[in-house]
Amino acid sequence: MSLPRRPMNDALIQARKLSKSYHNGREQICVLRGVSFALRRGEAVAVIGPSGSGKSTLLNLLNGLLAPDSGELRVFGNPHTALTEGDWAEFRRTRIATLFQDGNLIPTLTVARNIAFRAGLAGLQQHAGEALLQQLGIADTAQRYPDQLSGGQQQRAALACAFAMQPQLILADEPTGSLDYATAQRVAPLFFDAIRERAVGALIVTHNPELAERCDRILELREGDLRPWDSAVSS
Numbered sequence: 001m002s003l004p005r006r007p008m009n010d011a012l013i014q015a016r017k018l019s020k021s022y023h024n025g026r027e028q029i030c031v032l033r034g035v036s037f038a039l040r041r042g043e044a045v046a047v048i049g050p051s052g053s054g055k056s057t058l059l060n061l062l063n064g065l066l067a068p069d070s071g072e073l074r075v076f077g078n079p080h081t082a083l084t085e086g087d088w089a090e091f092r093r094t095r096i097a098t099l100f101q102d103g104n105l106i107p108t109l110t111v112a113r114n115i116a117f118r119a120g121l122a123g124l125q126q127h128a129g130e131a132l133l134q135q136l137g138i139a140d141t142a143q144r145y146p147d148q149l150s151g152g153q154q155q156r157a158a159l160a161c162a163f164a165m166q167p168q169l170i171l172a173d174e175p176t177g178s179l180d181y182a183t184a185q186r187v188a189p190l191f192f193d194a195i196r197e198r199a200v201g202a203l204i205v206t207h208n209p210e211l212a213e214r215c216d217r218i219l220e221l222r223e224g225d226l227r228p229w230d231s232a233v234s235s
């Protein structure tokens with residue numbers, strides 16, 4: 001890869017005035033209108049906001065699947081304008097785990113093989129697949145295929161894949177959205193253990209107030225703007 005090795009920098013993401021619009025025929029939908037924030041190593045930041053406010057769009061700017069229209073973005077200290085498609089692919093393979101709202105698993109592989117595949121892509125020979133499945137309460141799904149799992153089991157299997165690659169940055173889009181209350185309570189510590197123990201940074205889009213409250217900060221995306229959440233205003 002062409003990127004220079006940089007000294008360890010606490011800022012995983014630095015975003016300044018990022019904007020993003022979509023074009024549907026003649027219609028232009030302006031989703032982000034100058035979003036600024038930073039995410040540091042070891043920090044968990046929750047992003048809340050109404051449906052359609054641009055939360056998934058924001059995550060996909062940060063993993064390089066979308067490009068901003070304007071603004072400045074630095075990922076692991078690298079300005080996005082200097083990153084090639086190959087650099088982004090390398091980041092997604094080894095350093096950035098994205099948990100999409102759905103469709104994270106490869107349908108033709110069992111859960112155990114999904115985990116091994118993801119860890120292998122990141123260059124890890126050893127992975128804690130069994131232990132992760134145990135922690136997530138789905139040890140019995142290891143030999144099943146994704147379409148043989150419930151929505152919540154799929155979501156937990158996807159989490160296991162993400163943790164198995166030992167990422168530096170986790171971008172999670174409603175990671176507990178399909179989980180019942182008790183299971184969500186059980187899954188949350190995994191996030192926070194990984195974040196604290198490995199100094200992983202996490203941006204977690206969530207509608208789960210308890211998950212959001214456990215994060216270091218809560219940001220709210222509304223009308224294209226990302227601001228510190230003010231519970232007094234929102235309630």
Ligand SMILES: Nc1ncnc2c1ncn2[C@@H]1O[C@H](COP(=O)(O)OP(=O)(O)OP(=O)(O)O)[C@@H](O)[C@H]1O
Pocket residue numbers: 022023024029031049050051052053054055056057058101
């Ligand atoms: N590829 C696309 N082309 C055109 N419009 C899009 C596209 N993707 C998203 N949008 C629109 O952009 C807006 C933001 O979408 P986005 O998926 O980022 O919202 P969200 O906050 O993640 O919503 P949700 O909470 O429902 O997942 C929505 O109005 C959506 O319809």
Ligand SMILES: [Mg+2]
Pocket residue numbers: 055056057101173
């Ligand atoms: Mg979304």
